[in-house]
Amino acid sequence: MNRARSxxxxxxxRALTGWGFALPFTVLFLVFTAGPVVASLLMSLTDLxxxxxxxxxxxxxxxxxxxxxxxxxxxxxxxATNTAIFVVVGVPLTMVLALLVALGLNSGLVKFRALFRxxxxxxxxxxxxxxxxxxxFILQPDSGLLNTALGWxxxxxxxxxxxxxxxxxxxIVMCAWRNLGFGMVIFxxxxxxxxxxxxxxxxxxxxxxxxxxxxxTVPMLRPTMLFxxxxxxxxxxxxxxxPFVMTRGGPLDSTLSxxxxxxxxxxxxxxxxxxxxxYVLFIVVVLLSIAWFxxxxxxxx
Amino acid sequence: xxxxxxxxAEKPTPPSRPTRxxxxxxxxxxxxxxxxxxxxxxxGLVVMVGPFIWMALSSFKPEAEIRADPPxxxxxxxxxxxxxxxxxxxxxxxxxxxSVVVAVLTTLGNLLFCSAAGYALAKLDFPGKKALFLVxxxxxxxxxxxxxxxxxxxxxxxxxxxxxxxxILPFLAQAFGVFLMRQFIVSIPNDLIEAARIDxxxxxxxxxxxxxxxxxxxxxxxxxxxxLASWNNFLWPLVAATTEDxxxxxxxxxxxxxxxxxTRYDLLLAGSVVIVLPVLIVFLVLQRHFVRGxxxxxxx
Numbered sequence: 001m002n003r004a005r006s007x008x009x010x011x012x013x014r015a016l017t018g019w020g021f022a023l024p025f026t027v028l029f030l031v032f033t034a035g036p037v038v039a040s041l042l043m044s045l046t047d048l049x050x051x052x053x054x055x056x057x058x059x060x061x062x063x064x065x066x067x068x069x070x071x072x073x074x075x076x077x078x079x080a081t082n083t084a085i086f087v088v089v090g091v092p093l094t095m096v097l098a099l100l101v102a103l104g105l106n107s108g109l110v111k112f113r114a115l116f117r118x119x120x121x122x123x124x125x126x127x128x129x130x131x132x133x134x135x136x137f138i139l140q141p142d143s144g145l146l147n148t149a150l151g152w153x154x155x156x157x158x159x160x161x162x163x164x165x166x167x168x169x170x171x172i173v174m175c176a177w178r179n180l181g182f183g184m185v186i187f188x189x190x191x192x193x194x195x196x197x198x199x200x201x202x203x204x205x206x207x208x209x210x211x212x213x214x215x216x217t218v219p220m221l222r223p224t225m226l227f228x229x230x231x232x233x234x235x236x237x238x239x240x241x242x243p244f245v246m247t248r249g250g251p252l253d254s255t256l257s258x259x260x261x262x263x264x265x266x267x268x269x270x271x272x273x274x275x276x277x278x279y280v281l282f283i284v285v286v287l288l289s290i291a292w293f294x295x296x297x298x299x300x301x
Numbered sequence: 302x303x304x305x306x307x308x309x310a311e312k313p314t315p316p317s318r319p320t321r322x323x324x325x326x327x328x329x330x331x332x333x334x335x336x337x338x339x340x341x342x343x344x345g346l347v348v349m350v351g352p353f354i355w356m357a358l359s360s361f362k363p364e365a366e367i368r369a370d371p372p373x374x375x376x377x378x379x380x381x382x383x384x385x386x387x388x389x390x391x392x393x394x395x396x397x398x399x400s401v402v403v404a405v406l407t408t409l410g411n412l413l414f415c416s417a418a419g420y421a422l423a424k425l426d427f428p429g430k431k432a433l434f435l436v437x438x439x440x441x442x443x444x445x446x447x448x449x450x451x452x453x454x455x456x457x458x459x460x461x462x463x464x465x466x467x468x469i470l471p472f473l474a475q476a477f478g479v480f481l482m483r484q485f486i487v488s489i490p491n492d493l494i495e496a497a498r499i500d501x502x503x504x505x506x507x508x509x510x511x512x513x514x515x516x517x518x519x520x521x522x523x524x525x526x527x528x529l530a531s532w533n534n535f536l537w538p539l540v541a542a543t544t545e546d547x548x549x550x551x552x553x554x555x556x557x558x559x560x561x562x563x564t565r566y567d568l569l570l571a572g573s574v575v576i577v578l579p580v581l582i583v584f585l586v587l588q589r590h591f592v593r594g595x596x597x598x599x600x601x
Contacts (some may be wrong), residue, residue, distance in 0.1 A: 018427025025418035026433060028410075028474035032452065033440050039451035054455055104342055109335045117344045118588050122353065127533040130573035131550040133558050137570070143370035145355060177348070186349045201446045204501040238444045241535050245555050259536075262446045266540070273451050285442055287598045 028288030044276035066276035078253045078275065079261040086172055086257065087236045087288070092205040094176040094232055095225070098183025103213070105184070117188070121181035128178065132245035133173055136161065156164045161247050164254045171242050171255055181237065183228045190224030191217070233288050237281060256285075352422060353577065360570040361429070367566045383571035391568070392545055393575060396553040402551060403538075404531040409529045410473035412520055418474075419482025420512050425495060425504070434483070437476045445536050455538055463543040478523050485519035486512060525587060532580060550576045576587045 019026075044067070047060050070076045101120055105113050123131060138145045139160040147157035160170045194217065202212050239260040243249050249256035249264075258281050266274040355374065359367055360383055362376040367483070407551040421427065422434050452471050461467035473512070474570045489512065539550045539556075548556070552571045558564065 014425065015427045018421045018430065020427040021421035021425065021504070022427070022430075022433060023510065024498070025414040025479060028414065028470070029476070029479075031455075032471040032473070033443070033448065033476065034436055036448035036451035036455065037440055037453075040447050042535060043450060048454075050463070053454065061371070077471045099373075100331045101342070101345065104338050107338065109331070110339050111339070112344060116342055116346060118585070119350045121588075122350060122581075122584070125580050126353075126528055127535075127551050127554075127573075127576045127580070129533075129535055129555045129558075130356075130576040131352075133554060133573045134352050136558070137359070137367070137566070138355070138569055143368060143372050148371050171456055179351070199552050234442055234444070238446060240446075241555070245558055248559060259444070259446045262449075263536070263540075266450055271454070275447075275450045278449065280446050282447045285444055289442060 012117075016123065019160045027095050031083065040275045040278055043272055043299045044279050048268075048271040048273045050271065052271075062272070067275065067280070070276065070280065071159060075253060075256065075261055079256045079258045081170060082256055083237060083258045084174075086239055087233060089169075090172045090175055090236050091229065091232050094179050094236075095183055095228055097176055098180040098228065099187050099221075101180065102187035103217075106188060117185070120184055123178040124160075124181040126264060127247055128241040129261070131174075132242050136246050139170065149152060162251050164251050164273075167179065167247055167251060167255045171246065174242065175239065179232060183232065186224055186228050187221065190221050222296050226292055229296060230289050231290065231293045234285055237285050237288065305408050311514065353581075356570055356573055356577070360567065360574045362563055364567040367570065383565075383567035385401065386565070386568055387571050389577065392548075393496040393550075393553070393572070395546055396548050396550045397575065399465060399468075399542075399547060400551075400567070401530060402465055404528050405471050407531040408524050408528045409535060410469070411475055411478045412524055414474045415482045416473050416486075416516060416520065417508065417511060419486050421510050422479065422492070423486035424489075424512075437479050441476045443478060449536065449540060452537070456541060459517030462541055463547050465547065467496045467541050468538055468549065470546070471537060475527070478527065482516065488563055489515055498587045521587075526581070528583075529580060532576075 045061055045063060047062050047065075058142065074140070084149065099115075104110060105116055138148075140158070141147060141159035141162070144157075146160070150157040158166050160166050185194050198216055198220070199212060202216050238259045239257050240263065243255040243257055244261055244263075247255045249260050262274050262277040262281065263279060311569055354455045358374065361379045361381065362373070363378055363380050363382060366373055366377060383588045418433075421428060448471075456462045457473075459467075461470065493511060493515075494507055497511055502510075533551060534549070535555065538552045541549050542552055545553070550572070554569070554576060557572065558569055
C-alpha cells in the first residue's frame with residue numbers, strides 16, 4: 001500500500017511537473033491561437049457583425065449561408081481567381097529560381113559564395129511593406145528605374161501597377177524576387193546533404209551533368225522541395241501586403257487577393273462572412289499542402 | 302599471364318595527345334562555365350540588392366530629385382531633410398518604440414514559454430501530452446486571416462484593442478516555437494537529465510541549468526525568427542492598432558503610403574530605411590547563424 005501510494009504521488013507529481021512547464025504556453029496558446037481557430041469556424045456559421053460586439057444576443061445562426069453567399073459575390077470570385085493565379089504561377093517560379101541559384105552556388109565553380117548567399121537572402125528578412133514602397137518607386141511609369149533602364153534598349157515600359165494586364169504579373173515577379181532567397185538557403189542545405197559518393201558513382205557510370213541533375217539531384221532533393229513548396233504556398237495563398245501598399249487591389253480588382261477581400265469584409269463589419277472566407281483560405285492551404293505531399297513524396301520506392 | 306601483364310602495362314600509357322586535348326577541352330569548358338555562372342549570379346545579385354542601395358541613397362535626396370525624370374542614382378544634392386521630418390514632425394520615434402517593445406517582448410515570451418513547453422513535451426510525462434502536441438502541430442499551418450476576426454472580438458472583450466498588450470498577447474506563445482524547441486530538446490541525451498535527477502536536482506533546475514544552456518543554438522534561431530516576424534508583422538497590428546500612437550513602423554508606413562493627402566515621396570523612402578536598417582544590421586552581424594539556423598530548421 002505504501003508503495004502504491006508513493007507510486008501514485010509519483011505519477012501525480014510527474015503530471016504536475018509536466019503541466020507546470022507546459023501550462024503557461026498552453027493557456028496562451030489555447031486562448032490566442034487554438035481557441036480563435038475554433039471560434040472562427042463557429043462565427044462563420046453566424047451573421048455576426050461589428051454591431052453585435054455590444055449586443056451579443058443579436059447574433060443569429062445562419063448555417064452555411066455565408067459559404068453559399070461566397071459564390072454570388074463577384075469580388076470573391078475575382079479574388080479567388082487572382083489568388084489562384086498568384087499561387088499557381090508564383091510558387092513554381094519562386095522554386096525554380098531558388099533551385100537554379102542554389103545549384104549555381106553549389107556547383108563548386110563560384111567564388112565568394114557567402115556574399116552571394118547573403119545578397120540573395122537579403123529581401124527575405126526585410127519588411128514587405130518597406131519593399132512594396134521601394135518597388136512602387138522603381139516601377140513608376142515615367143521616372144522609375146525599371147522603365148528608364150528599359151528605355152536604354154528602346155523599350156517603352158508600361159505603367160506596370162496601373163495596367164490591368166501587368167499588375168498581377170508584376171506582383172508575382174516581385175514576390176518571387178523577395179522569397180527566392182528562402183528556398184535557396186533550404187535547397188543549399190539539401191544539396192549539401194546529398195552524399196558526394198553518389199555523384200562519384202554516377203560519374204563513373206558515365207552519367208552526364210544533366211542526367212545527374214535529373215536522376216540523382218532532383219530525386220534526392222524531394223523532401224527539401226516538399227518543405228519549400230509547402231512553406232512558400234502557405235505564404236503565397238495569404239498574399240496581402242503587396243496589393244495593399246502597391247495597388248490597393250486595383251486596377252479594377254485585378255490584384256484583389258482573398259486575404260485582402262477578407263480584410264475588407266472585416267473592415268465593413270461583416271465578421272461572420274469574413275470568418276467564412278478565412279476558413280476557405282485555410283481549407284485551400286490544407287488541400288494544397290496535401291497536393292504537394294502527393295506530388296513530391298518519394299514515389300521512387 | 303602475358304595478356305594480363307600486357308593490359309596492365311597498357312593502361313598507364315594511353316595515347317598521350319588525345320588525353321591532353323580532352324583535358325584542355327574540359328578545363329576550358331569549365332572556365333567558360335565559371336565565367337558565365339559568375340556573370341549571371343552577379344547580375345542576379347544586382348537585382349536582389351540594388352533596390353535596397355537605391356532606397357538608401359534616395360532617402361538622402363530632396364523630394365524634387367526623387368520625382369526627377371530621368372531618375373538619378375546617386376543623390377545630386379544630398380540632404381537629411383526627410384529624416385528630420387520623420388524624427389521631429391511625424392511620430393516616427395513613437396512607431397519605432399512601439400515596434401521595438403512589441404518585437405522584444407514577443408521574442409522573450411516565445412523563448413521562455415516555448416522552451417519550457419518544449420522541454421515538457423520532449424522529456425516529461427504527463428497526461429494530455431500527445432493531445433497538446435497534436436493540437437500545436439495542427440495549428441502551424443493556420444493562416445493569420447483565419448484567427449483575425451475572433452482575435453479582434455476577443456481583444457475587444459478583454460479591452461486590449463489599440464494597446465501594445467493587444468499587439469503582443471496573440472503572438473506570445475506560437476506553435477512553431479514549441480515545435481522547434483521540442484525537436485531540439487528531444488535530441489539531448491536522457492542520461493544527462495537522469496544524472497542530474499539522481500544528484501537531486503529539481504526539474505526547474507534541470508531546465509534552467511542543463512536544458513537551456515544546451516539549447517542555445519535553437520534559442521538563437523527561435524529568437525531571431527520571432528523577432529523578425531514580429532518586426533515585419535503587418536496584418537494584426539493594422540487591425541488592432543486603431544490610433545496613431547499605437548502604430549508599429551510597417552502600419553505607419555503603409556497607411557502613410559496609401560494616404561489620401563499628398564504623400565511626400567522622400568518620407569516614404571526614409572521610412573522604409575528606418576524599417577529595414579535595424580533588421581539589416583542584425584542580419585549581417587548574425588548572418589552565419591541565421592542561414593544555418595533556418596536551414597537546419599528546414600531539414601528537421
